[in-house]
Amino acid sequence: MNINRLIALSKSVQFGKILTSNARHATKEVNLPHRTIRTHARNLAYAKDLFLGKVNKAECFPYPEIGNEELEEINSFVAPVEKFFTEEVDSKRIDHEAKIPPETLNGLKELGLFGIQVPEEYGGLGLSNTMYARLGEIISLDGSIAVTLAAHQAIGLKGILIAGSEEQKAKYLPKLASGEHVAAFCLTEPGSGSDAASIQTKATLSEDRKTYLLNGSKIWISNGGFADLMTVFARTEVVGEDGVKKDKITAFIVERAFGGITSGKPEDKLGIRGSNTCEVSFDNCPVPVENVIGEVGGGFKVAMNILNSGRFSMGSAGSGMIKKLIEMTAEYAGSRKQFGKNLSEFGMIQEKFAVMAQNAFVMESMAYLTAGMMDRPGVPDCSLEAAMVKVFSSEGGWICVSEALQVLGGLGYTKNYPYERYLRDCRILLIFEGTNEILRMYIALTGMQYAGKILTGKIKEMKKGNVGVAFEMLGRKLGDALGRKVDLGLTGMDGVVHPGLASNSPYTAWKCPVEKQMIVPLSANHMGWCIATEYCGSHAG
Numbered sequence: 001m002n003i004n005r006l007i008a009l010s011k012s013v014q015f016g017k018i019l020t021s022n023a024r025h026a027t028k029e030v031n032l033p034h035r036t037i038r039t040h041a042r043n044l045a046y047a048k049d050l051f052l053g054k055v056n057k058a059e060c061f062p063y064p065e066i067g068n069e070e071l072e073e074i075n076s077f078v079a080p081v082e083k084f085f086t087e088e089v090d091s092k093r094i095d096h097e098a099k100i101p102p103e104t105l106n107g108l109k110e111l112g113l114f115g116i117q118v119p120e121e122y123g124g125l126g127l128s129n130t131m132y133a134r135l136g137e138i139i140s141l142d143g144s145i146a147v148t149l150a151a152h153q154a155i156g157l158k159g160i161l162i163a164g165s166e167e168q169k170a171k172y173l174p175k176l177a178s179g180e181h182v183a184a185f186c187l188t189e190p191g192s193g194s195d196a197a198s199i200q201t202k203a204t205l206s207e208d209r210k211t212y213l214l215n216g217s218k219i220w221i222s223n224g225g226f227a228d229l230m231t232v233f234a235r236t237e238v239v240g241e242d243g244v245k246k247d248k249i250t251a252f253i254v255e256r257a258f259g260g261i262t263s264g265k266p267e268d269k270l271g272i273r274g275s276n277t278c279e280v281s282f283d284n285c286p287v288p289v290e291n292v293i294g295e296v297g298g299g300f301k302v303a304m305n306i307l308n309s310g311r312f313s314m315g316s317a318g319s320g321m322i323k324k325l326i327e328m329t330a331e332y333a334g335s336r337k338q339f340g341k342n343l344s345e346f347g348m349i350q351e352k353f354a355v356m357a358q359n360a361f362v363m364e365s366m367a368y369l370t371a372g373m374m375d376r377p378g379v380p381d382c383s384l385e386a387a388m389v390k391v392f393s394s395e396g397g398w399i400c401v402s403e404a405l406q407v408l409g410g411l412g413y414t415k416n417y418p419y420e421r422y423l424r425d426c427r428i429l430l431i432f433e434g435t436n437e438i439l440r441m442y443i444a445l446t447g448m449q450y451a452g453k454i455l456t457g458k459i460k461e462m463k464k465g466n467v468g469v470a471f472e473m474l475g476r477k478l479g480d481a482l483g484r485k486v487d488l489g490l491t492g493m494d495g496v497v498h499p500g501l502a503s504n505s506p507y508t509a510w511k512c513p514v515e516k517q518m519i520v521p522l523s524a525n526h527m528g529w530c531i532a533t534e535y536c537g538s539h540a541g
């Protein structure tokens with residue numbers, strides 16, 4: 001998708017209060033050239049294959065395209081949301097009062113933004129991942145709103161969407177999609193942050209086996225002060241096939257109305273101050289057995305799948321924020337004079353704009369590539385790609401906001417300008433939805449685990465006397481010893497990148513000999529190994 005074209009097109013669409021009906025009856029105002037969406041299921045291993053030194057060109061060249069109809073639909077959603085955020089969202093007030101005013105929340109609900117990915121049959125907008133990412137570019141302009149909406153739908157109700165039963169979906173999704181009910185995701189506990197598998201909250205089955213009694217405490221819960229519905233993770237007793245009893249994690253849909261739930265005071269935070277974050281405690285909270293999401297004992301996979309499926313949007317959110325910063329700071333740099341020149345004439349100031357533009361471009365490219373992959377048929381596992389987007393975008397965002405603030409000099413450091421707020425707001429991105437340290441381990445170890453498995457298979461083949469595999473491995477080893485250049489098919493006659501990039505293509509970083517890659521997964525330490533396996537959720541391996 002050509003995102004610049006998309007942005008340009010979005011500007012031609014009129015504002016309408018009720019987005020849902022707008023989109024459904026979108027008029028075909030724009031004449032677009034024919035665009036196609038590739039419909040083949042992806043091979044599921046784009047990022048993982050990089051660890052084998054393979055680049056699946058077909059996955060990213062040409063860049064995932066979307067159809068005309070979807071493009072028009074995106075436009076019909078983008079324009080009113082952009083208008084609402086520009087004209088009706090007062091981010092300074094939200095930050096100062098540490099609260100999103102009710103009228104702003106109502107406006108977001110009217111725009112359908114509480115049900116972006118909830119299917120239309122349950123009253124949501126039913127948008128694809130690509131469309132969700134595009135809206136994320138605008139929603140991210142206010143960090144508090146972005147986190148409130150993400151806590152509700154990217155994690156709060158996502159469990160019902162991806163692992164809930166038909167009954168659960170029909171019962172809960174309509175009110176969540178309209179925003180009548182707000183959702184939260186309750187995983188973290190005082191003793192269990194990054195090590196999410198160590199949670200202690202307990203759910204004990206009643207004697208009549210109809211209800212679980214929930215006991216324990218969750219901390220840092222976004223929307224925790226007012227959420228009507230929560231996805232809660234707790235330990236339950238499970239009898240294994242071998243008859244041995246084990247404590248395993250189960251996911252539950254918990255209504256505040258069930259009783260026994262108390263919320264603590266909102267945390268006084270550095271940034272995203274308008275989002276509500278607090279402790280939520282469960283004291284003999286009765287949860288009907290039919291409110292288990294997925295299988296009893298299968299809750300950890302549900303949690304990881306929820307988190308893995310939402311992270312990709314941090315790329316488009318980050319690029320949306322940076323593009324806004326470029327717009328704001330460019331105006332200043334073009335008019336502020338020092339040493340008889342505009343700031344924009346100084347090389348070191350120009351470099352800051354280059355850094356911002358470069359980061360926005362990469363984030364946008366990564367996010368929409370991943371979203372495009374996720375939108376293909378089947379149940380694509382893009383958890384590794386999404387983790388890469390999250391790590392890059394959160395760190396890039398932090399650097400870029402700091403650079404933007406620097407362009408303003410002293411003014412940037414004051415509350416008269418929004419830069420200090422952007423700086424405070426975006427700092428959280430390196431911490432939640434999996435800290436960047438944990439995600440780095442997840443990316444590296446999952447990739448190596450994948451490569452290790454494939455190479456172990458090759459070794460088995462060699463041991464069985466498969467001469468072809470033996471020659472292939474020997475050839476590679478010999479080639480590497482002679483300093484051979486690995487041909488990834490990116491350059492040359494059939495190449496897909498500009499010849500000028502041949503020598504410094506980022507993919508050359510993946511040229512390490514396959515044998516060396518294998519040694520690492522086989523010797524990975526136990527803790528890191530657990531992270532790779534656990535965070536993989538159901539896609540492990």
Ligand SMILES: Cc1cc2nc3c(=O)[nH]c(=O)nc-3n(C[C@H](O)[C@H](O)[C@H](O)COP(=O)(O)OP(=O)(O)OC[C@H]3O[C@@H](n4cnc5c(N)ncnc54)[C@H](O)[C@@H]3O)c2cc1C
Pocket residue numbers: 151184185186187188192193194195219220221222223269277428431432433434435436437438527
């Ligand atoms: C504003 C906010 C909103 C949140 N919203 C929610 C929510 O809605 N629901 C929810 O369940 N949780 C939520 N969280 C919790 C969040 O997911 C956790 O804070 C996060 O997972 C980290 O856990 P921790 O804070 O306990 O840090 P710790 O796990 O104690 O980690 C502290 C530091 O050590 C590092 N570290 C830990 N282990 C390792 C290791 N093995 N190797 C190297 N470094 C390591 C971490 O990366 C981090 O830098 C929220 C947090 C905040 C601040």
